[in-house]
Amino acid sequence: MCGITAVAGPGDEDVVDVLLGGLRNLEYRGYDSAGVATPGDGGVSVVKREGGIDDLASALDAAAVAGSVGVGHTRWSTHGAPTDANAHPHTDCDDRVAVVHNGIIENYSTLREELLARGHSFTSDTDTEVVPHLVAERLAAGASAAEAFRDTVARLDGRYAVAMVVDGEDAVYAARDGSPLVVGVGDDRRFVASDVPSFLEHTADVVFLEDGDVVRVTADDHVVTDADGRRADRDVNTVDWQPEDAERDGFDHYMLKEIHEQPAAVERAVNGRITAAGGVDLDGFPPGSFGDVDDVQIVACGTSYHAALYARQLLAERGVPTQVFSAGEYATTPAPVGDDTLVVGVTQSGETADTLASLQAAADRGARTLAVTNVVGSTAARTCDDALFIRAGPEIGVAATKTFSSQVATLTLLAERLAEDVTGSVPEERAAVLRALERLPSDLQDVLDRAAVEPLAAQFRDRDGHFFIGRGVAYPVALEGALKFKEITYEHAEGFAAGELKHGPLALVTPDTPVFAVFSGRHDDKTLNNVEEVASRGAPVVGVASEESTDVVDAVDEFLPIPDTHPVAAGVLANVQLQLVSYHVADLLGRSIDKPRNLAKSVTVE
CATH class of the missing domain: 3.40.50.10490 (Glucose-6-phosphate isomerase like protein; domain 1)
Structure with missing residues (x-):
């Protein structure tokens, strides 16, 4: 929910159209208002509107905003109704600082009261607006933009991703703690966004930020530091997605396109994971990988929860004790676990807050954790003991389609591996199941070719x-x-x-x-x-x-x-x-x- 996009381009280039394109690419995340901000030497220019990206684009045409650095945002309301005033970006009293934010700042009421007592005024009902005011105070006290941003982020409680621009600075500052952010590394520009599709048409080289990371991004460089201000080395990865993956390709809707992509998505999920001898070869999980597992708990939400129920049925039939929990409930009331418990988190994005909280609760109590996800470099993939990827490619439609099929195919293979390791024998049905999985892409295509609903x-x-x-x-x-x-x-x-x-x-x-x-x-x-x-x-x-x-x-x-x-x-x-x-x-x-x-x-x- 909500979408952050930001870009730092060459000094002679206007990035407003790039920001708008990035916001359009994030529309799938859901939103009710949108806005952009670009810094200059006399303040930050902000244009934001309730409604869709087209409403914002019309307002930008009228305002003639330009700049080589900027941030943009699509907002999904939590604090305050969807209005122009509550839309992001938000600024300080003097319009020197502009901030966009995903997540929730839990201590914003306390911070707001402090700022009001010191003479600040607010124009929105959001929790976000405290951030630019806190930054402005530190700037006024002589701190650099980097110092002011880091000091402010250190005062925030909750789960968030924040990006900031400041007048007179050709840089974007960003930080994450529980909400995803990724840096895109282009030839002559760099990006910050909530998700890769925001900038995929410009670059597939990415840096996934970790909780506590703070990054300063300019057109030709990015510097990541950890929560203590020390330089942090974060690998540059190349995502195996193509720009056309995030386009409709002639379909009326992304959802219909993604329904029709299921044969290819399942083919990727299964490819290379079934051996010529009829065995299961999961990436990094050779036979015996789960030999110390006695029971399995699966946590998930929504469509992923249904895929988890599917897997539980398979595991139960193969004699592996398995429970499935709604992650929102498990996070607050965890089930008993032991050293021999495997807790599997099924999450398409790898960023689902309830699922991440459940996995952390399980890990804190000594369980082994495994993420089944679509996104390499996601929080779930990085923080769990192990990760297994469903390889579905980007899914833009809010309603999950191809990711469900890919999750079930991947979980079926995982169930076969677990059953063999836990019970010490190959399930009787394995050959028939694997043959059916190998035929599944062509069977899916057959359904799509003949469907007449x-x-x-x-x-x-x-x-x-x-x-x-x-x-x-x-x-x-x-x-x-x-x-x-x-x-x-x-x-x-x-x-x-x-x-x-x-x-x-x-x-x-x-x-x-x-x-x-x-x-x-x-x-x-x-x-x-x-x-x-x-x-x-x-x-x-x-x-x-x-x-x-x-x-x-x-x-x-x-x-x-x-x-x-x-x-x-x-x-x-x-x-x-x-x-x-x-x-x-x-x-x-x-x-x-x-x-x-x-x-x-x-x-x-x-």
């Missing part, structure tokens, strides 16, 4: 509610299908374990409540019984199952086929059909599909 979407676009049910691995798919539907259509949707319908939810079933029943090829007879329960009450039923499932075809009103495969892969295929249903219903309703209201891509506050 538009008529069904038109049929179910205006209903009282939408239920999604399943058993085994189909249960987390039902949860994910319901989540995707509510995220982008804004219509009521709920997912249930199929057997739970008769324990309460059945009271809500009417002829105006379509039920999407997911079949994996395992326990289908029981799910068919639940289909009969809702059908007898007049509910229309949509079945998602193997095209060879004649019993399902006969029992449902509408049928969405998937290729016949192993149950482990069937859930991923069924999920694609449900993604397409959600997408087309949302499109018919005119929803903001890539940027659904109130939601953010990377949730970096608890």
